[in-house]
Amino acid sequence: MNPIQSLYNWYRNLLRNPKYRWWVILGTLLYFVSPIDFLPDVIPIVGEIDDVFLLTLLVTEVSGLMIEGFKERKGNVDVKAANTAENSTSTANTIDVDAVSVK
16 A cells, blocks of 8 residues: 555544544644645645645545435434334334345
């Protein structure tokens, strides 16, 4: 595994951990506005690459987390609505099984 992929996975896992999520977001935003960077902003184009990369990564991951949260909420609401509509039979107790042929 290359170092960039390792760094990306580490950052993504930190964002997905609710314990560290807000600290990572705050640290990323502080890095963006800080004059101290991995690649100095004084260099015309190269200096902005790390800032743009980190902000793109942050926006992508946070928007992905928000979409997952909305899907989970919608899923919970749908299950509750199905359970109240069908009092005697619950769809939450249904088990899907893949068929396997036996020879």
